[in-house]
Amino acid sequence: MIKLPNRTAGKAGTSDLMGRVATQMGARGLTLRAAAESIGVGAATLEKHMAGEHVRSDSALKYRNWLEGRDTPRNVFVLTPRDAVVEEDARVALPTAPARPNLVVDIFSGCGGLSLGFDLLGDGRHFRTILAVDNQAAPIAVLNRNAAVMGHGSVGPGRQMDLTQFTNESEFLAFFMEHVASVENDPTISRRLDQLADGAFPRFRKAIDRADAAYIHDLNVARLTPSWRLACEGLDKAALGQTSVIGFHEQMRLPRTGVRPASLPAVLWGAPSTTPAALADAPPRALVRAMEQEWDVAVAGLSARKEASGRGQLTASARRVGAFVSLLESAAMQPMRAAWAAWRARRIELRAALFEDPAFAAELRSLYETTSPVSVLVGGPPCQGFSRIGRGKIRSLREAMVHVQGDAEAGDARNLLFRQYVMVLGALRPDVFLFENVQHFQSTVKTDGAEFQATEVLAEAIANMSDGAVSYGVSSRVLDASRHGVPQTRQRYFMSGVRVDGAQTEDQAEEILRLRRMAEVTLGEALAGLPQPDFVGGDTVRREGGEGVATVRGGPHGEDDFADWIRRAPPGGEVAEEVDGHIARSARADDAAFFALMGPGKRWMDYRADDAPTVQALRGVMDVLCALPKTALADLRAAAARAGQALPNAEDLDDLRGRVDGSLSLRLLLEQASEKLGAPHHLLTDTYLAKRDGHHGDWVARMDSGRPSKTMVSHMGKDTYGYVHPSAPRTISVREAARVQTFPDWFSFGDAALTDAFKMVGNAVPPLLSHGIAAKVAVVLAERRAARCTEDKRRAQV
Template identity: 30%
Template sequence: MKGSGYGVPLERSDYLKLAPHPDSCTPETFQEWLEGFGKGKRLAVDLFSGAGGLSAGVERAGWTTAAAVDFDERALETHRANFPGLSLHMDLGDPAERDRLVEILASANIDLVAGGPPCQPFSRAGRNKIRDLVKNHGRDPEDRRKELWSAYLDIVTRVRPRVVLMENVPDMGLHDDFFVIRTIEEKLEELGYATQVRLVDAWNYGVPQHRKRLILLARRDVAEFNWRDPDVQPTTLHDAIGDLPELEVVPTARVGEREMSYRKPRNLSPFAEMMRAGAPRGRVWDHMTRRVRKDDHRIFELMGSRTKYSDLGELLKTDEEKTYQRYATDKYTDKYKKLDWQQLSRTITAHIAKDGYWYIHPEQLRTLTVREAARVQTFPDRFRFSGTRSDAFRQIGNAVPPLLGEAAAEALKPADDASGDREGLQPHWREVRSALTEWAKQRRDGADWYQLPDEPDVEQVSLHAAVVAILSGAKIRPAEMAELMGIVRRAKRLTAKLLDRLLEMAPTAPARSRLDRLAPLVDKPYAWRWEKRLDIPGKLGMKPGEKALYLLLIGEDLMLVGQGTLRVAARMNGLDTNHPNRLSEGRVNLVKLVGAGKDAPLRMGAIRLIGSDLCREDGPVCSDCPFLAYCPDRKARPDDLLTLAASQK
């Protein structure tokens, strides 16, 4: 241990070596395990398992983990110590390794494949390869470390479990229009699975922290996903860790120990009771954290739960100990976070392995310990983490909270009335999308041709896409818009003569003003070449909404999120049109209608059309809507709605 510029002696904790679980096995003894410990049990596989948060959750819900796979050796040692079955070190980005895994599992009746594959959002340019990856089970070695979600899907496709559970961060969907999620759902539905995607806040299921996750469920026995009712009251930080021993905190001194005595309080919270189940009586493990710098000790003392790092300057001006802030307040406004006993914890992330400044104890002048972080993630006290203290923090921060995993897995339990037929289903949303696609094609062949994307012309950008986008904010009556678009329907290039005619036919001054914006591309045929399509919005000064519509109309796969499209999605999911979290959960609802594949842009255009022309806030024209037979909102409306709708036509 030596001095350093960090203000505390650098210390590396001891390495905790864990023995394998007594009922663990190897690939060579897996068949024997299946015939012994695993016999008669509902078996699960956990891919990209890490330390085993999701494994712990599915086991709480009634499954036994037959195999877990990860590339992190420390996390696998943790998994092997805490769970029965196989804990395999594999790079699932390697097709040969996936072949080996499928071969190992061939003799097992796997009921559930779970996992949280790393999923990077895809740019529009990168999406063109995705469908080929899905068709070929992600077997392109050039991309094997980029598209690990396709490796996950490959194993599901070949193992064919009854149910599937995938967990990831919400940004996986929100940053790329849910493109990867939509692609995965489409493939699963082709295999006969009914699917469900949900954004779930973990505190609703007993996890004492703010933590939103994206959950994808699939099953091929029944088309129902019955989640239990969310908790009414959150589990507070005090409920979670208030019973753990107080630690002596002296600047630069060791804080906590690997093993300490534990005295059970009289009024132990139900959560803490659950966490203590199976732990050694009178002992607590891994209640230790980093040393505290002298200046941090003082800052922790001055802070309250609402104090931001940028607020500390004023507090420190009168501080007799002359403590200074080490970080620029314009960049690190929330560098430190003191937690509140009566609130949820801040989200535990892998960053806690680097420093604990986001997780300062509410009373003691230190950051959270390994055991406290594990509690906040809902790992029970009997659960140990292999490696050093930093290894443990990293494994905890990367994990799925077991209680969240349990809630998701419960929605996949075998149905009491299931027939047992595992040949697959005709998923409801696939049927809905099929009806929408046929309706959209009929409308595209008629008067609404310019409102919907056509098959892309690989040489030329359709002129009408730019014109419709430019005019999208102008209030033009449908008949007048149809007349305008008739002028450009067969035009291959924008000439000065064509623009003059459009301006002459424009019904209003605002419409003429908008059409004037086309001038920079007059008599420039090469600007309309297909390879230049992404340059057009910039050259025409399109606003974000105009650009999105233009891209959709030239056949780009994206989601248009607006009042009309969100209203359609809400009604089709049986929700109030002004339900909470419309922008996040509303996108998830929209995913079910848009789907994936070559017709996804066409369906998105059709939903936009339905939202503006048919599915109005008041007086929806249900009789013309392709969703008439599927809409829960329609079923809840008066019987005379269709008559009313017909009279409005």
């Protein structure tokens, strides 16, 4: 028998229901108050219902569940429990600004969201970012563009650099001092740097220059040979665009493979040179052999990926990787391999000779501490390896053996980038550091043969850095940006540290992360004043005619911190009347039609109805029809024909049965959108409709203007289907995402590509959140200055 859903439940039988409740109360010997508590309603409500007052459907459900011994869910929507933390309600009173702004270094900086909050404190009087490092060119270009707007000079603080290239603290410190001399345009620092250890540093730079010139010369000679040109002509050019092949070039610091003249990629201490190649010295043979072995290991790792499993794109990727591996293993590549091994060996020899010299290191540290000591180090290593989404993606790709560079200890090599953070911390030894990562940085990372707690590894690395010459009192906390004036439910792990010098550093470190609780800001407030954006189908933010530039009409208003922050002027500038980056991807016509049918705050998977009784009943009916013998089905078809109706044939019935499942309601919406367009929606496939939570179930989602946005993520660089505008049938623009991330309206994205702009916005720390942290850091630094001043006076009196 097929059980149909009860269409009258909750509409009738109220008096009978309350009679049953009264009978059960008597049987159990319950008082009115005890029964109300057990049922989950108020005592007064129960009394009214028993007296004959109308019973609403939600209360009726509680009564039925109680009578039948079922639990009634207390909350349908369960929020993530928050840590019990003490938060302030009062605004932080800023101390008197120092005579010169405290210097800040931002590593893994992106476009500078974390350091921007520091730079804007007190209109730039408290902090100044002197160095920002990222391995991507696009965010550094944006960072430097906005540093100029803030009056940071013609030479921006941003440097494109891969921190994994640094071997030790001394090498980073030398890089920093050379950078400071350039940014500050200070010839005195340059001269003193060149005088260290009887001119060791300029001799090192000249020797590195010769080694680089010799390497490029040897590569270009090899590229002119017929065998190389023939090998390149036979290579599938698409192979050079594979992620793992690009990663191989970056890992080995190789110029792009081809027949054109080679040029040195971004490499530490590298610079254009015309130095004669013949002046380069030969490195020790044993070191060259070690580098040849390093090359062979990297090639073997890449070779393993050509055995990828999977279908479609993964199979094509494996084939292309295999084509490039064949080139690497060819005779034509051997001169390239020899040139690379000699170059890398020579560089390692030169860098070790200088930066492992204790005398040079001591003089270098003295120069740093007397000229440009850094007060604050901030940064968050790339977090994909620690995020839940990232780990899942990495596992799936590792199974396909195509894209991911792994690490035996950490699983994903990016997980160990925080060790570079510790290396920089040991080099600069600032008064305060701030480390930021995803909330799941606290979780245990499990890999093949390894398991480690990331926070414990970080704490241990900090404790052991610099051979114990410096130590820090630390505190850590997960901060939810929506609790501190940011229109976004963004939870991130923060660790703060204060250098130990006899003060109560642990208390100060904890105080830094005890932020003021602020009123919740909704997405609607965040987007206020922005007109309709411009649209593109490619990846260009701005085209001729000023696409992406819009006039702000009113903007966020009120006396709250968010409105003041977004519409504030840059230091020494004026409030922005126009914004750039207000451009969104053009939606497909069928997607726009579907977006229009979605309600605020709804994911497309929210429209599934897997547990709906009607769907289950319909499925039962279809099961019966499909199981009928052919003769019975023929009789039904004849009866239907006599009634002027048509019953589908057996094949069509079976097809229809396959559509009656939890995706039926979603299918109906997509079909409705299809009818309006006269063509099937591209999501009307079994593959898409079978998706559930955890399997791209939130890939298409409409935002809700009445609450803070969900977390902005770097995936927006690929698509923004998870960020459908709360009222328009489109996805959000770069500027709208930037508003959610609290980048002020004057902050410019210039001519950054759409994909790069979305990615850097998604990766950023909300500047308004870091601004609150900066205020706490300013107080701590002022307290430390006062304590040092008091101690100096005491010593002078003694």
